[in-house]
Amino acid sequence: MSELLETVTGRDFLREICTAAGVSGAEDSLGDLVEKRFAPFIDDARRDVMGNVIMRRRGSGADPPILMLAAHMDEIGLVVTEVDKRGFLRFAPIGGVDPRNLLAGEVEVLGEENLPGVIGVKPPHLISPDERTRAIKMEDMYIDVGLDEESARAKVQVGDPVAFRRETFALAGDRLAGKAMDDRAGVAALYAAAQKLASLRLEADVYFVATVQEEVGLRGAVTSTYDIMPDAGIAVDVTMASAPGIPSSIDAEIGKGPALTQGANIHPRMHRRLREISERERIPHQQEIEPGHSGTDAWSMQVTQSGVPTAVVSIPLRYMHTTVEMLSESDITNSGVLMAYFAASIDRGFLEGFYDSST
């Protein structure tokens, strides 16, 4: 581990990657940033054809087990579909975007040069009472980049991705809000795990993977898992946290530690180990029940090649898929520390247990 490489605090890292643009399918520059920041804590890194950042920390084992820890670095966004006669841009969504969150929002059009823009809205003075009660459809919205048609066409191409803009900001306690916490919070948890692992004895080879295209179908995890072919894998992603107006069935709370998911996507032994380690290391944690699709990279990971034992570590998050996604920083750190101890606990013996019918 080189002493020459710069390290940053977990909070600075989170702020930096959340503010950066990395819409699904256009994660390249974000991937460079992630790779640069992880460099002090890993032995080697590579990028696959999809753009996944695959970073390895070698273990000391002779025939080391392989553990994959994955978080997706892509975020939801928009894509330019038309430059109109007055230079306004029409757009379509990338990933699950609620059009009601868009009006008067600030964006960045990622073309030849990055252009700031605003999603326009009629002033209330010019809106009829009837109009006020209707939600505006995305196809009726437009981005204003402050350019006439000619200049807009010179700088913006149809197909250019568009990222939301929001500086990450600190709230009460250790809470933070901003865009793309889903799932840069997970990438930050990997960063915390990598930092923690620097002081732990490690037998397994640990792959930290910042995946791409999760928001459009868990795609980056498909190729990266195939490539690594881990003996076990964990996806760390955000999960819906309780908030006023959210159904009471959602009971994960921000600030109460990582939620350890249980369900078909999670191998019971993986879950049990995570829970045991949380208790042993006194890491606060909560339970999350998800019988079917976990909605995370673990869903792809689990069915790679002949199958991978997987687990999901979830960071509770409010207002998912808005530009004010809110979480508690301690949940990120605790998720990272938990994964580090988990990684340090993996040896050949643990793996053999997966194929024991008595699990």
Next chain:
Amino acid sequence: MTALRELSEVPGVAGDEGKVREIIRQQMQEHADEIRVDALGNLLVIRRGSPDLPRLMVAAHMDEVGLMVSHIDKSGCLRFKKVGGIDDRVLPSTAVRVGCKQVPGAIGSKPVHQQKPGEQNKVIESDKMYIDIGASGKEEAERSVSPGDYVHFATEFEEMGDGRLKGKAFDDRAGCAQLIELLRSDVEVPLYAAFTVQEEVGLRGAQVAAWEIEPDLALVLEGTTCADVPEVEDHGQSTALGEGPALGLMDRTSFAHPGMLRGLIRAAEENSIPYQFRRSTAGGNDAGPISLSRGGVPAATVSTPCRYIHSPVSVMKKSDFENGLRLLSAFLQDIERGFRP
């Protein structure tokens, strides 16, 4: 544009204009014969000028639309009411600042994953929304905020596109910035500048300011509606960006005084200053109460077109702002040369 940057970013929701007033007062100190603050909070900056010329009141309002905390939930989330005209549809997914300590908060919304089919066609009403400051409960929230706290949008001022500006509260900090420039310029006309309060909640400040000033003539400087955007027919656009300052003809509170309007048009044409008419009669501004003050005052409005006003982020063009200033100087010179409406 440094004045406008500072003026745009400072909070000043209607009824809470103190911070805006202090910035302007400090900048005006050396340019005024007299500075007064009245009972409502209007800032009056007076340059007495020549006693032979008519007394001109020029008004720009300091207040902006925003929110006010009405209740703190058990969960620590803040319920709010709107201050001035805000479309509920611009509020979800917004960053705000609460109270005089400017506590950061967010207006979130339900994740798409949790929504029922068709839910996205329904407008979320503001009384179903709340501001989350990250407090873990009511007690923690009460340590930093309380009901009655004003809330403003957290928006940074920025230049964008070709000569355009982005920021909050251009309605009417654009007018305030023009009025500051006017007070700094060399004019003979007795200039009674009124930086008014509470325009957005019923044109309240201008009414008492006009009574106090007792002007012979009045001009109102506004940041006005501009909807030269897709999905709006030409006739519904009110004004267009880049076509110069907009002269008001009529709105819900007044007609432009015909003589004043003629004078402004003449000043624009004789000096080749681009101008446009405000092609909407919606809304009202300080010219309403000023024109009805005492026995009546000839009044007119010169506006800078601003897209997306009354939302967290508006966009205006520098050239409109500058041409508005040129028009004002030309008009004032005409008064000095003897023009009377």
